[in-house]
Every structure is written in structure tokens, then in C-alpha cells.
Amino acid sequence: MTTLSEENYLKAIYHLGKQGAVAVSTNAIAEKIESKASSVTDMVKKLADKNLAHYIKYQGVSLTNDGRLAAALVVRKHRLWEVFLVENLNFSWDEVHDVAEQLEHIKSLKLVNELDAFLGFPTHDPHGDPIPDKDGNYAPTKSINILELEVGSEGVLALVKDSSDVFLKYLNKNNLALGDVIKVLEFEPFDDSVTIQTKTKEIIISKEVAKNLYLSQ
Amino acid sequence: MTTLSEENYLKAIYHLGKQGAVAVSTNAIAEKIESKASSVTDMVKKLADKNLAHYIKYQGVSLTNDGRLAAALVVRKHRLWEVFLVENLNFSWDEVHDVAEQLEHIKSLKLVNELDAFLGFPTHDPHGDPIPDKDGNYAPTKSINILELEVGSEGVLALVKDSSDVFLKYLNKNNLALGDVIKVLEFEPFDDSVTIQTKTKEIIISKEVAKNLYLSQ
DNA sequence: ATATATTTTTAGTCAAGACTAAAAATAGGG
DNA sequence: CCCTATTTTTAGTCTTGACTAAAAATATAT
Numbered sequence: 081m082t083t084l085s086e087e088n089y090l091k092a093i094y095h096l097g098k099q100g101a102v103a104v105s106t107n108a109i110a111e112k113i114e115s116k117a118s119s120v121t122d123m124v125k126k127l128a129d130k131n132l133a134h135y136i137k138y139q140g141v142s143l144t145n146d147g148r149l150a151a152a153l154v155v156r157k158h159r160l161w162e163v164f165l166v167e168n169l170n171f172s173w174d175e176v177h178d179v180a181e182q183l184e185h186i187k188s189l190k191l192v193n194e195l196d197a198f199l200g201f202p203t204h205d206p207h208g209d210p211i212p213d214k215d216g217n218y219a220p221t222k223s224i225n226i227l228e229l230e231v232g233s234e235g236v237l238a239l240v241k242d243s244s245d246v247f248l249k250y251l252n253k254n255n256l257a258l259g260d261v262i263k264v265l266e267f268e269p270f271d272d273s274v275t276i277q278t279k280t281k282e283i284i285i286s287k288e289v290a291k292n293l294y295l296s297q
Numbered sequence: 298m299t300t301l302s303e304e305n306y307l308k309a310i311y312h313l314g315k316q317g318a319v320a321v322s323t324n325a326i327a328e329k330i331e332s333k334a335s336s337v338t339d340m341v342k343k344l345a346d347k348n349l350a351h352y353i354k355y356q357g358v359s360l361t362n363d364g365r366l367a368a369a370l371v372v373r374k375h376r377l378w379e380v381f382l383v384e385n386l387n388f389s390w391d392e393v394h395d396v397a398e399q400l401e402h403i404k405s406l407k408l409v410n411e412l413d414a415f416l417g418f419p420t421h422d423p424h425g426d427p428i429p430d431k432d433g434n435y436a437p438t439k440s441i442n443i444l445e446l447e448v449g450s451e452g453v454l455a456l457v458k459d460s461s462d463v464f465l466k467y468l469n470k471n472n473l474a475l476g477d478v479i480k481v482l483e484f485e486p487f488d489d490s491v492t493i494q495t496k497t498k499e500i501i502i503s504k505e506v507a508k509n510l511y512l513s514q
Numbered sequence: 515a516t517a518t519a520t521t522t523t524t525a526g527t528c529a530a531g532a533c534t535a536a537a538a539a540t541a542g543g544g
Numbered sequence: 545c546c547c548t549a550t551t552t553t554t555a556g557t558c559t560t561g562a563c564t565a566a567a568a569a570t571a572t573a574t
Contacts, residue, residue: 169411179405188396194386
């Protein structure tokens with residue numbers, strides 16, 4: 081059985097592992113989890129003892145199959161609860177994170193799977209992130225970042241990578257939501273900002289914003 | 298902010314306080330919570346420091362107004378989640394306890410209150426226990442124990458006091474559920490067993506069982 | 515009323531998980 | 545290739561919440 085703290089480390093390694101790196105560094109985990117490298121070293125040894133992680137001193141960490149499945153289950157729970165909060169309890173997409181962060185640690189296989197069924201087996205959470213199935217798998221996402229599109233192309237806003245409430249509130253303010261049709265009108269070479277056509281108006285978004293918006297076509 | 302452990306102590310004192318006693322004994326709490334008296338002493342001091350409990354050495358513990366409200370909120374959450382599990386996630390009444398025991402510690406006022414609304418503001422959980430409102434209050438229950446009825450009187454099964462899965466499974470096996478009409482047919486003086494008419498058949502229940510069944514009329 | 519039994523508290527440990535400061539290993543630049 | 549900067553680990557502490565064993569207070573019984 082995994083503790084709450086172990087689950088948070090597994091999740092951090094899981095997410096960091098997704099973005100390329102074969103082995104994740106102690107410091108990267110510490111930063112993600114807002115703790116210190118020394119604490120990470122301790123915990124990572126424990127995960128290795130439990131056969132949840134591969135760990136070689138000074139060489140970084142990666143998940144074992146067991147560890148990856150455990151992490152995926154936490155992510156699955158997190159995202160299913162987010163759907164529940166938005167669809168059934170009138171939460172908005174910028175309010176769900178902290179609560180889902182707690183709910184993801186509730187231990188009951190029946191609970192997760194019944195919740196999944198109750199929600200109609202959703203494939204994505206309110207931010208467009210994919211929901212892993214019981215075995216930790218999900219269909220590879222094919223959405224593409226705005227910065228990689230051609231001028232004139234359009235698509236549907238399918239994923240926002242940053243789920244912080246500051247960013248989501250920015251999107252709310254600009255009337256941008258998942259499912260909206262967006263058209264790329266112009267790239268500005270000076271600062272990499274992008275002019276886009278939203279469902280209500282034309283707006284200029286900075287590179288930092290554009291980096292977090294993914295469209296499906 | 299209360300910790301998970303503090304909340305469990307508050308809940309124990311709250312429940313023990315309901316059954317009469319003005320001040321609850323260290324040993325009683327230890328037994329309820331399956332810990333040791335010495336651990337209870339430590340925690341109770343902490344609760345007193347936080348103004349959640351009144352505590353006099355060797356004299357027992359009681360809750361302050363703040364403590365009682367905090368405890369009632371935990372109970373409120375526990376019972377609301379039980380309703381959700383049974384009504385929406387296909388849990389049966391003997392499966393909900395362990396999961397609700399975890400869910401009751403999720404911290405989010407919005408979550409509790411939205412859940413309450415989603416469920417249609419239920420007044421009782423699946424075992425017939427009353428659900429406290431936001432302020433910790435609930436209508437006094439007027440159901441009466443089977444052992445206090447007259448022969449020939451009947452009522453609706455409104456509350457089962459023991460919510461352990463062993464007991465609930467016994468009731469399932471005998472086809473007894475909340476809302477069923479039950480008639481008292483005979484009291485046996487030798488062992489205080491009771492013959493009752495259920496919706497399907499006549500059965501004899503032991504004193505131990507009868508003690509836990511409450512009818513409303 | 516005093517001796518004994520029971521309950522409660524105190525004192526001292528322990529494990530989990532986090533931290534700081536210092537030591538060790540690795541990486542990078544000249 | 546060596547010297548320095550950075551990263552990672554180790555060693556030692558701290559806090560929370562629990563425990564055991566011993567001491568202190570209270571309750572009970574003759």
C-alpha cells in the first residue's frame with residue numbers, strides 16, 4: 081500500500097517522465113513537489129525498496145511498471161474527480177485542482193471505477209488532459225501547439241497545458257474555453273506573439289500563452 | 298486547520314458525548330478509536346490548546362462550541378458521501394463505511410455544500426443517521442427502539458445503530474432494509490428475543506439485534 | 515478509613531517525512 | 545586534463561502521532 085506522500089512522488093516522476101527524460105533528476109522532482117533535494121533522495125530510496133522506482137545514485141530515477149501503474153491510477157483518479165466537480169458540482173475549471181489533489185488519494189478501486197461509469201467513461205478532464213483507463217493507458221493525444229501551426233489554419237481548443245488558476249482565469253477573462261474554434265491569423269516575429277480569431281473577437285496572445293494552447297483539427 | 302488525526306478524535310468525542318456523558322473518559326476514546334489511553338491524553342491536550350476541547354486532568358473531555366462544530370462538519374461529510382455512494386455509485390449500505398471514513402476528511406466547504414445540493418439536501422444517511430446541516434444542527438430523531446414498543450405495535454425501520462458490515466449483512470440476509478414496515482409480535486422473557494413480522498416473513502431476532510433497530514411510527 | 519484495583523498521566527521511544535548543513539560525486543570550461 | 549560550479553547524497557535534527565512502562569490519581573471494597 082502506498083502512502084499519500086509516496087503517491088505524490090510517484091505522480092511527480094510520472095509527469096516529469098512524460099516530458100522526454102528517461103531518468104528524472106532529484107532536483108527536478110524537488111522543484112515540482114516544492115520540497116528539497118535531500119528529502120527526494122530519501123523518498124526515492126523508499127520507492128526503490130518497494131519496487132516502484134529504479135534508482136541509481138547520482139543517475140536519476142525512473143518508474144518500474146508497478147510504479148507507473150500506481151502513478152497512472154492516481155492521475156486517473158485526479159482527472160475523474162475533476163470531471164465530476166465540473167459536471168455535477170458546479171465547480172469551474174480553475175477551482176478544481178486543490179480539491180482533486182486531495183480526492184486523488186482516496187483508496188477504493190470500486191469507487192474509481194463506479195465514478196468512471198457514473199460520469200459516462202470520459203476520456204479527458206476539464207483541461208483537455210487524457211484520463212488513463214484501469215490499466216493506466218490512454219489514447220495518444222494528437223492535438224498540436226498553436227506555435228506549430230500555419231497562418232490561416234484553424235482548429236478546436238483541445239488542451240491547455242498549464243492548469244494553474246491564474247492561467248485559467250486569464251482564459252476565462254478572454255472568453256476562451258475548451259471546444260472553441262480558433263483560427264491563427266498572424267505570427268509576430270519580434271516577440272513570438274500570435275494574433276488569433278476567437279469565437280467572439282480577434283486577440284493577440286503572448287508566446288507564454290500560446291505555448292499552453294493546443295488545438296485539434 | 299485540523300489534521301486528519303485531530304478530526305478522528307473530535308468525531309469520537311462527539312459520538313461518545315451524544316450518548317449521555319457530560320465528560321468523556323480517556324479510555325472510552327481510546328477504545329472507540331482503537332488506540333491507547335496515553336495517546337489520547339496527548340491529543341486531547343492538543344485539542345484543548347486549539348480551543349476545540351475542554352480538558353481537566355483525570356476528569357475527562359468535552360467539546361467546545363468550535364470543537365463540536367468541527368466534529369459535526371466531519372460527520373456531515375461522512376454521511377453525505379455515504380448517500381452519494383449508495384444513490385449514485387451502486388454501493389450497498391454495508392460497503393460505504395471505509396470509503397466514507399476517508400472522504401470525510403476532504404477539505405472544501407464548496408465541495409460539501411455542492412454535494413449536499415446535488416443529492417437534494419438529504420436528511421438521513423443510508424443507515425438512518427441524521428445529516429447535520431452547515432451549522433451542525435439536525436432535527437431530533439423521534440424513532441424508538443424495538444425493545445421499548447408494545448406487542449402489536451408497528452412502524453417503519455428508520456435507523457440501524459450499528460453500521461458495521463457484519464450487522465448490515467445480517468440484515469440483508471434477513472431481507473430487512475430501511476423503510477420496511479415491521480410489526481412486533483412477541484417478546485420472549487427468557488432471553489429478551491423478539492418475534493417480528495417483516496415484509497416477507499416472521500422472524501425471531503436476538504436482544505443484541507433488537508437493540509440496534511429503531512422504528513418511526 | 516485504609517488497602518487495593520482501576521484509570522489516567524508522565525516519561526521516554528519510535529517511525530515517517532521533512533529540513534539544514536556538510537561532504538561527495540558529476541559536469542563544464544579553460 | 546584539471547579546477548570549479550553544480551548537483552546529489554549523507555548525517556544529524558525536528559515534528560507529528562503513536563507506543564510501552566512506570567508513576568500518580570481516583571475509585572472501590574472490606
